[in-house]
Amino acid sequence: MREEKDLALVLHELSKLYENGFQALSGINLKVESGDFFALLGPNGAGKSTTIGIICSLIRKTGGVVKIFGHDTDINFSSAKKLIGIVPQEFNFNQFEKPIDILVTQAGYYGISRSVALERAQKYLTLLGLWDKRAVSSRALSGGMKRRLMIARALIHNPKLLILDEPTAGVDIELRRSMWEFLQDINEAGTTIILTTHYLEEAENLCRNVAIINHGRIVQNTSVKSLVRQLQVQTFSVDLKDKLLQVPLVGDYQIRKVDDHVIEVDVLRNQTINPLITGLSDQSIEVVSMSHKTNRLEELFLKIIETNESK
Amino acid sequence: MNRYEIWIAFMTIVIREVRRFLRIWPQTIIPPVVTMALFFLIFGNVIGSRIGFMQGLPYSQFVAPGLIMLSVITNSYGNVVSSFYGSKFQRNIEELMVSPTPNIIILSGYIVGGMARGLLVGLIVSLVSLFFTEFSVFSPVIAFAIILLTSMMFSVAGFLNAIYADSFDDISVIPNFVLTPLVYLGGVFYSTSLLSEFWANVSLINPILYMVNTFRFGFSGVTDIDIFWAFTMVTLFTLVLFLISLKLLRDSPRLRT
Numbered sequence: 001m002r003e004e005k006d007l008a009l010v011l012h013e014l015s016k017l018y019e020n021g022f023q024a025l026s027g028i029n030l031k032v033e034s035g036d037f038f039a040l041l042g043p044n045g046a047g048k049s050t051t052i053g054i055i056c057s058l059i060r061k062t063g064g065v066v067k068i069f070g071h072d073t074d075i076n077f078s079s080a081k082k083l084i085g086i087v088p089q090e091f092n093f094n095q096f097e098k099p100i101d102i103l104v105t106q107a108g109y110y111g112i113s114r115s116v117a118l119e120r121a122q123k124y125l126t127l128l129g130l131w132d133k134r135a136v137s138s139r140a141l142s143g144g145m146k147r148r149l150m151i152a153r154a155l156i157h158n159p160k161l162l163i164l165d166e167p168t169a170g171v172d173i174e175l176r177r178s179m180w181e182f183l184q185d186i187n188e189a190g191t192t193i194i195l196t197t198h199y200l201e202e203a204e205n206l207c208r209n210v211a212i213i214n215h216g217r218i219v220q221n222t223s224v225k226s227l228v229r230q231l232q233v234q235t236f237s238v239d240l241k242d243k244l245l246q247v248p249l250v251g252d253y254q255i256r257k258v259d260d261h262v263i264e265v266d267v268l269r270n271q272t273i274n275p276l277i278t279g280l281s282d283q284s285i286e287v288v289s290m291s292h293k294t295n296r297l298e299e300l301f302l303k304i305i306e307t308n309e310s311k
Numbered sequence: 312m313n314r315y316e317i318w319i320a321f322m323t324i325v326i327r328e329v330r331r332f333l334r335i336w337p338q339t340i341i342p343p344v345v346t347m348a349l350f351f352l353i354f355g356n357v358i359g360s361r362i363g364f365m366q367g368l369p370y371s372q373f374v375a376p377g378l379i380m381l382s383v384i385t386n387s388y389g390n391v392v393s394s395f396y397g398s399k400f401q402r403n404i405e406e407l408m409v410s411p412t413p414n415i416i417i418l419s420g421y422i423v424g425g426m427a428r429g430l431l432v433g434l435i436v437s438l439v440s441l442f443f444t445e446f447s448v449f450s451p452v453i454a455f456a457i458i459l460l461t462s463m464m465f466s467v468a469g470f471l472n473a474i475y476a477d478s479f480d481d482i483s484v485i486p487n488f489v490l491t492p493l494v495y496l497g498g499v500f501y502s503t504s505l506l507s508e509f510w511a512n513v514s515l516i517n518p519i520l521y522m523v524n525t526f527r528f529g530f531s532g533v534t535d536i537d538i539f540w541a542f543t544m545v546t547l548f549t550l551v552l553f554l555i556s557l558k559l560l561r562d563s564p565r566l567r568t
Contacts, residue, residue: 111316
């Protein structure tokens with residue numbers, strides 16, 4: 001069994017009851033290993049942001065324990081905080097300040113001298129493609145640049161645990177991919193990352209482990225691989241070269257016609273897709289391309305949430 | 312955090328605060344100086360020349376300490392209330408709250424920032440007042456000590472206001488409807504010896520009367536009130552407000568839900 005100091009995050013029976021009587025968290029237990037890339041998923045209002053708010057002390061818990069690399073936030077508050085970097089959902093920097101000043105000031109709050117802070121600010125602004133914008137007013141930055149600025153700010157004190165609350169929300173695909181690469185690089189360099197996201201593709205591509213939270217409870221906590229293995233049916237969208245006259249029959253596959261050139265095929269977990277292609281070829285139906293109709297994890301996520309709701 | 316790191320965090324807040332009010336100097340430095348210059352011109356020279364002497368001093372010399380104090384009070388208060396509320400509004404206060412900076416350092420940083428603006432404006436207003444009147448300093452220690460304490464007290468009061476404020480309206484209510492009347496009725500423009508006994512006694516519950524009179528005493532050696540009592544009261548008020556602010560910074564649901 002691993003010691004708690006080897007775990008980046010331990011949540012034990014974490015609960016939050018708001019003053020209006022809303023029970024946001026009902027005794028959450030969670031462990032995130034050091035070096036992990038961890039996804040915290042859940043529908044809106046599930047308790048993701050409350051959990052993150054409590055971890056970084058913006059929200060007061062009403063019960064339970066939070067430990068960051070073995071430091072209990074109730075006992076060793078300062079040491080725990082030094083180890084966390086947070087990228088919140090909303091822009092929360094002074095929009096009238098320059099990016100370089102925002103970073104150097106943030107470093108100062110962690111007791112980092114100006115000379116060291118300037119070096120680090122240059123490093124992270126360069127890595128995140130913002131060095132050229134270091135001296136402009138932050139409000140002049142685009143949405144994507146503002147998100148990257150918040151990542152640079154969260155890293156300025158070299159935290160061992162980086163928490164990102166929907167960092168790619170509203171970010172275009174190209175930028176999202178470059179942010180993924182950046183996050184993968186810093187994770188490989190040893191930083192533990194916890195990510196909440198609505199893009200389940202993001203969790204599937206980036207994360208090794210995942211917890212799904214709903215109504216303030218963890219309803220699933222496993223590896224992304226084993227989560228995907230739970231998927232029973234995958235739906236493929238198949239583009240056809242020629243106009244389809246009638247829906248073809250191929251083995252046990254469930255096939256639906258979407259339009260004259262597209263069909264959808266349900267493939268069970270224990271089925272392969274080779275017979276599908278062969279069967280279509282035998283009927284002189286030429287396949288141009290094939291893709292997942294929906295994100296696989298998204299389907300599973302909805303199923304888990306539905307199952308949890310019906311309990 | 313070790314002591315050196317705490318010092319860096321403290322200085323970071325102070326420098327950020329000073330940079331903030333210097334960056335917007337047309338809003339923070341110039342208006343109070345212009346207003347005070349007008350006060351000196353109208354009350355000191357135009358009307359003052361007809362009033363003559365008050366407490367044995369030429370009227371322009373009598374009002375000068377009060378006007379300097381007025382600018383220190385409003386600017387110390389205004390700096391902290393607008394800066395801290397602005398940080399709450401833009402949510403960049405979260406930058407500080409997620410950091411390991413101790414609450415006492417956060418509060419002290421804001422207070423020193425407020426004092427820096429209050430004292431800078433006070434210094435400029437003092438220099439401007441030399442164009443309109445001349446005065447000697449009776450006790451520089453008393454004058455400096457009371458202005459320092461007053462500036463500190465109103466910086467903390469501004470912090471408290473900012474914690475409770477939910478809108479920009481809330482940060483102007485206290486300065487407009489409480490602070491300004493108290494300052495104007497705090498013996499800036501008149502001596503309480505001119506009032507009837509009843510109103511003179513009512514004036515004694517106004518804490519600003521003590522600050523203005525003590526500051527004036529530092530310049531002229533003339534006062535309506537007990538200087539020792541004034542220092543005791545301002546120190547106690549500052550301490551109580553500081554402790555309340557510290558508690559709210561830790562516990563207030565307006566900062567941490």
